[in-house]
Structure formats: structure tokens, C-alpha cells
Amino acid sequence: MISLLKSMWYVFLHMFSKRVTVQYPEQKNYLPPRWRGRIVLTRDPDGEDRCVACYLCAVACPVDCIALDATEDDNGRRYPDFFRINFSRCIYCGYCEEACPTYAIQLIPDFEMAEYDRQNMVYEKEHLLISGEGKYHGYNFYKYAGLAIKGKGKGEGENEAPPIDPKSLMP
Amino acid sequence: MTLVFYVASAIALLSTIMVVTRYNAVHALLYLVVSLISIALIFFVLGAPFIALLEVIIYAGAIMVLFLFVIMMLNLGEIAVQKEKEWLPKQMWIGPGILSGILFVLIVYTLLQGEQQWAIVEMIGPAEVGAELFGPYIIGIQLAGLMLLAGLIVATLLSKRVKFKEKTEKENK
């Protein structure tokens, strides 16, 4: 009986302690930089799509919310013809970001994505693509990859040795 | 007040008929509650508010809830309703109907004969009831108390017996 009264008294004393509520729309909570929120597609420093449409993100996605189709431009660069994320399915697990070999797909600290119409939760490529480089600066896939595109032959990239002719490799 | 009496009596009669004719036990019980409340109202009109409220508290409030509790525990469904229908065919009603019809005629007859002696009554408060109960009727109170005590002891014993049985069974194992 005494313990009950005591607990009542302590609860009553909470009247004078500080409230922990964050008054959300007026007062924003701190989100750490690694917060897994909205998914964006980033560009490389030259302003081209980083995405090479390798489908790894679509495969990694546990809820199958990513859909894309690969195509190739005149320069020999692969890029997604369309890239679609259904955010009403997305669980913000970040597996796509882990799977991405080119830092193209990234999760950013933004969660305010409420919509009145559910159809608006499906983001197309133009909604996903941002004009910056996101979290990883200065990375350009085609500058490192030993892949020939227009204006850059094999072995001309950074930290790349020229290709070795296997026929000249005699002991 | 006479009008109130007649209306309450009519409700009591109707609801009691409904109690007997319902196939669903819970519906029957609900009508029984209504009938008890209307009888309480009759008591009230006749100048016995104490008894009226005791009727509501004890019969309508406690015993009927107990009934309801038991019926709910039994989990009677559509099957029980069907069974009731089979058990109570139309022919069953003839005998009781005639008998209660005769009773009804008798009541109406006596009501018409005795020129409303009951219409002028004095209010009997709780204090008078208490004085009567603990004065001339003290034996009745004590007998009722003894009976309730016996019931209480038996109920306790029954619940204890179950525990004792469980214990011996465990020991035997």
C-alpha cells in the first residue's frame, strides 16, 4: 500500500520535470549524416550519371521496390533508361547503397516524404537524380574502370596500367 | 399513479411472456431483467421504495448478472436455439396457456371487485423495514444468515477439495 502511494507521488512529481517531446514541425530533430532516409541518385564530378545500370541494387533490394532498365549512349557509357523506386514499399534498409559499385545510389537524412496520393510515392529517375555528388566526393567510376569509352581508351584512366598484350608475354 | 401502476404491470406481463417464449437464452434473460425492473416500479408506486430498489440491486443487478455469466460460460449458439425450438413445439403451450389464462381472469376479477384499496398507501422507508426485520422477524433473518453461512462454507470447501485432489494426484505420481 505504501509503495503504491509512493509510486503515485513520484508520478505526481513528474509534473515539474522537463518534457521530452520534440515539437516536430516547428522544432526539427537532429538527424545523423548516416541516417537512412530518402534514396537519391548522384552524379559524378563531371555531371554525368554515376549509375551504370548494373541491376545490383534491384537484386539486393529485399522488397523489390527498385526497377530499372539499362541502355548505352553513343560514348559507350551505360546508364539507366528509366529508374523507378516505389517508396511506399521501400523499407530504407540501405542494402542498395551497399550493393552499388559506383556510389550512385545513396540514402540521405530526409524522411519527410508524406503524400496524399499513394501513386506519388513512386519516384521516377528525374525525381531521384540530384545535381550533386552526395556523400562521396570526387569519385568518377569511368576514370578508374578499365573500360573503354569514347575519349578514353583502355588503360588510360587513373591508377591504370596500359593493357598487356598476352601474345607478347613469352618467358 | 394508477396509470403508472397499470403501465408497469402491462410491461411486466408482456416481458414475462417474452421471457418464456424466447428461444435465445440471453434474450429471455434480458426480458426477465425488464420484467424485474417493472415489478420494482410497481413496488415503488405501492409505497415501498426500499423494496423496489433492493429488487433492482439484488435481482436485476446481481442475480441476473450471475445468470448471464453462466449462460455466457456455456457458450450457447445457434445449435442451442435449434434445440430449444425442438423442445418447445406449439402444442406445449396449450396447457400452461389455459392455466395462466384462468389465473389472469381471476386477477382481473379480483381487481374489479376490490375497489382500489391499494391506491392510497403510505410510504414505507428503509428505517421502518429495518425495524420490522430486526423486531418481529428476527428469526427469519437469522435463519437466512445461517443458510448463507452454510452456503459460503460449502463453496469454500468445494474449491478447497479441488486443490486437495490435485495435490494428492501429484503425490501419487
Next chain:
Amino acid sequence: MNETFQHILIVFGILFGVLTLAAALIWIERRLLGLWQDRYGPNRVGPLGIFIVVADMIKIFFKEDWIPPFADKKVFVIAPTVIMFAVMMSWAVVPVAPGVVVFDVNIGILFFLAMSSLGVYSTVLAGWASNNKYSLLGGMRMSAQMFSYEVFMGLSLMGVVIMAGSFNLTEIVNAQKNMWFVVPQFLGFIIFFIAGLAESHRLPFDMPEAESELIAGFHSEYSGMKFGMFFVGEYVGVTMISAFIVTLFFGGWLGPVLPPFVWFFIKVMFFICLFILLRAAMPRPRYDQLLSYGWKILLPLALLNVLVTGGLVLAFE
């Protein structure tokens, strides 16, 4: 004619006052719970969020009123009306101020007990008519809880009745002019308070609805205004129990300086806040604990209280 008019005024005044208070409790309870749990509670609609009451009412009126196809329709519809009826009728015998009472009878306490015992049907029938396992469990818990706690609810009041020598609530209040009954009848007050909590099935004794085990228990299947009736009925029940505690043990309208009505209101509000504090502070006991606590501790205590009070009153007469 004038007297009749006055009576009608009292009836509608009390009705209006009680319903307004019950509606305001929607807001008061949430704000107070927030205060005691280090948060705000509703604070968006209007100043301090007070129009949440209006918003809630609009919501509850326009919600789809769904009756499950497997339910017993007639009983399902009747059930919520019973609780409103019972708790509002109980208010009829409460003297708010000297002379301001709807139904000033010499059996006021019995009337209250009768009405609160009729209130059980609401939850029990709702639980049965919903035709749902959890609702049925809620209804059964309610019936067992109510008729065991009713017994010593009545018994705990007998001490007051013996001391005042009347069942009339106005006379009971007048008998407390020298000393509130809470002093000589402290045991009775404690028992009545606990029984009142159980009767109005508020936390910590809300076993019939127990969100965490029974998914709202007897009103799982209710929606719209039918649920609203249970909701408002519960709040009116809280005000009703508070009002009875005040009239029976805390001297009703008696108090210095301020007008009697204000004193009554202040005291009732204090007990309503206490009810809410209990909700904020207490965990729910187990169901069998509640019942055995009632029968094994409260009932003997209530009987002892009646015995000792009766003996002392006889000795000093």
C-alpha cells in the same frame, strides 16, 4: 408553476453540466496524463489544444458505424445505451448545492447502487453480443468484477448511513457540518474509493478492456457513436463516482467563503484528477488478484467497518 420551472432548470442544468464535464474530460485526461508522463498531450487544435474535444466529436459522429455481421444486432445496439442511462440516472440523486438536486428521495444511496448495478449489463451484453472471443472474455471479467465489488461498495457505505442516520444524500451532507465523514469513516472511504474504481472500470482496474491483453475487450467491435457512448459513459461514470465520494465523505458542497456549487465542483475535480493520476501511476493487477483481493481483504474490512461503526454509534447514543 415557478417551482416546476425551477425543477426543469435544475434537471437540464445538471444534465448539461455533467455532459460538458465528461466531454471536457477527454481533453483534461490527456493533458494531465501528458503532464505526468513528461510530454504534452493534445496541444495543436486551439489554445492548449482544448478544441480536441470538438475534433474528437466530429470524428466520432462521422465515423462509419459498423455492426459486425456475426453480432447479435439488437443486443449490440442496446448495450451502449444502458451505460449512459445508468450513469446519468445516478446523477439524479446527487445534491450539487443545497436544494439543487433532481430527485431528493430518502433512498438516494440505494438508488445509486441500483443504477450502478444496472450499468454492468452494458459491458456484459456488449461483450456477449459482439460474438468475439476477446469481447466475451472482457464481458465475463466485467460481470465477475462488478458483482464482487458491488457487494462491499454497498457495505462500505453503510458506515456513512449509520452515522448520518439516513439514505438521503442531502441529509448525509448536512450531517457532515461539524466533521467530514472521511475522518471517522476513513476505512469506508478507502474501500469505497477502490470499489468505485472497479465499478467505473478505470485503470488500474480496467481488466474488462485491458488493451494489452484483450484488445479493448468488450468494445473491440464497436465503432462510431456506439463506441462514443462507452467512451462518454466511462467519463460520466468517473465524474459520478467522484461526486459520490465528495458527497458521502468530503462534505459535498460544504466549505467556507466560496458558494456551495463552487466547493462541490472543486472537490469533484480534485477526485477526477486523482483518478487520472492513478491511471498514470498504476500497473494493472492480474485478474484473479483483483478478485481475491476484493473477497479476502476488502469484504472482511467492510464488514468490520460496519460492525465497529454500528457498535460505537450505539454505545455513544
